[in-house]
Amino acid sequence: MLTYEWYLPKMAKHLPGIYFPGNRWNPVEGILPSGMVMFNLYHFLKVNKHKETFVCIGLHEGDPTWKENYSLWPWGSCDKLVSSEIVFNPEEWIKLTRNIYNWTEEYGRFDLSSWEAVANEEMWQARMKTAFFIFNLAETANVPTNMKVQLYALAYDLYKEIIYLQKKHPVNWHKNYAIACERMLRFREIDVNPEVLLSETIKHFHLYVEKVQDDPQRADILEALRHLRRELQGLKKTKRV
Template sequence: MACKNLYYVMQMMTYSWYMGKLQKHLPGVTFPGRWWDPVNTEEKKTFSIEQFLKHNMHRPVFVCIGLTEGDPSWKRSFSRWPWGVCEQLVPVKTPFDPEKWAHKTLELYNWSQPNDSFHPGSWERVANEEMWQARMKTAFFLFDLAENMEKEQQARLYELSYNLYCHIVDAQVDYPANWDKNLALAAEGLLRSGGRGHGLDSLLSRSIRHFSRYLQREPTDPQSKAIRSIITHLRKERDKLRDRQKG
């Protein structure tokens, strides 16, 4: 029986013997060539990632741990949407509903291994970090999307990203240091967009707190000077806001 969702190993798809065996077990999956090789596909009767995806649009397709830079053909016709440690590849014209996607991906995680619990340099540590960072992928995706939007749409995405970051960070005691930085940036982005009903003092304080916490945890960050400057600016803005409220 063909699998409902398709997960594929790109490196293995470069071998003709693997393709032959794979096709026997996945009768519902179309491989539009003898193996994956994006160079001169017609001449060699091979296929690119884009061709593979176009022949399998009848099912959800996911990619995990990134896509090879050697074949960027998929970028012409597909986008990547975050799905835990993986990403779903969808046609570029597919309408994206940020609220629906945020809700759909919020409860994907049941990873219980504590953060920072393996020896530095070990493969277990790398895998554990990958799982922890996956919790933030949708929030990060929405923030990045907001950066290229205009006004109301931008504010909407900043707010959604901020709410997700708060939900995730507030639920943890120990978490990766970059979460503090990301949450601080999300709060600052929402602040720049007018707050969308969130208290300005609350957003300023949240951004200050998490930027400061990040620097405590990562004092050697190359951007530490710029972050300190932002903290100083945010504190001044908060003082001005509180002075106006008193007056």
């Protein structure tokens, strides 16, 4: 909305305490021949450090100016823009955001062609955002092994919690949870029974491929399932010896 000429003249007065460093948002700052001052997202955030800033339905891809100095942390169906100087504490963030999700509509209750179905899907997927964020951090962050293990374990616990609390949920949850279980198997430091992890991985990969036929990774998942079943059989034989 900030790209429209009329937006700030009409709306700024209704947003007390928020400073707009110009007349109109634009990725490239400058002054137009008309005298209109353009400002980017980084500049807006810089002059509003006294305010918490949240993003819903994503940020405009054409303005990456915020990325060097800010990160997006999951906040329910939205995200919070946080200074990159702040160190992410996963356990504290889980506690802080655990109870802000209060969507009550049943999954799949709306006609798939309706806007209600789109909104409902988005809200249900938001339930898994924190788990996905922490798992992705474990996958990509350059951190010591013990921290990586902690992140995987926290993501696993979150995935498991939401999977088993909901009788009906988005099918991709099965895939995400199965991957989280598989990652846990890679670390001896994890205090979870390997047989349980293998069984959960197999169960939820199976539930996923049973319901989804068009995933480009389906063949790889089926191959992984064959391997995992052999691993589980071998583990059970070892325990019987």
